[in-house]
Amino acid sequence: MTRLWLSALVLALAAPGAFAQDARAPNNDDNAHYGWADVLRADPVQGITRTEVPRQECYDQPVVRHEGGNSAAGTVLGAVIGGVLGHTVGKGDGRTAATVVGAVAGGAVGNRVSDHGGDYQSTQTQCREVSSMSEQRRIIGYDVEYRYRGEVYTSRLNYDPGERLRVRVQVDPAD
Numbered sequence: 079m080t081r082l083w084l085s086a087l088v089l090a091l092a093a094p095g096a097f098a099q100d101a102r103a104p105n106n107d108d109n110a111h112y113g114w115a116d117v118l119r120a121d122p123v124q125g126i127t128r129t130e131v132p133r134q135e136c137y138d139q140p141v142v143r144h145e146g147g148n149s150a151a152g153t154v155l156g157a158v159i160g161g162v163l164g165h166t167v168g169k170g171d172g173r174t175a176a177t178v179v180g181a182v183a184g185g186a187v188g189n190r191v192s193d194h195g196g197d198y199q200s201t202q203t204q205c206r207e208v209s210s211m212s213e214q215r216r217i218i219g220y221d222v223e224y225r226y227r228g229e230v231y232t233s234r235l236n237y238d239p240g241e242r243l244r245v246r247v248q249v250d251p252a253d
């Protein structure tokens with residue numbers, strides 16, 4: 079009878095080990111081993127990532143420009159016309175003096191009348207680099223619910239584990 083009782087006790091103690099889902103593997107920690115848990119649920123966790131995006135912004139800006147005229151052409155043309163007119167007015171030696179005076183006066187008038195240029199307004203394209211923020215929603219992890227040896231656990235993982243999850247089991251005495 080004691081022998082039968084002892085055999086039953088040994089079987090009762092060995093039975094939980096027979097149903098364990100553990101895969102014993104050698105490691106540095108004597109109190110730890112690995113097993114497989116069934117994944118019950120894996121919910122994606124979304125987050126917002128912000129990225130600075132540089133871009134070029136261009137716009138037309140009004141500018142005032144100055145364009146120089148051609149006063150030399152006006153002076154020369156005025157001097158020629160004045161010289162011709164002075165030449166027709168005078169007689170003898172007076173004709174030479176009248177030609178010179180007509181050329182000088184015509185040059186002065188031609189210079190004053192000629193195009194000295196001027197200011198005008200136009201536009202010039204200006205560009206500058208500006209930054210804007212871009213927000214994107216993306217998956218940052220998974221809230222995973224899994225069952226190991228009848229107990230349900232939850233963890234946040236940075237990947238989707240699929241149907242099964244390898245777990246590390248460590249047993250330490252409670253103080």
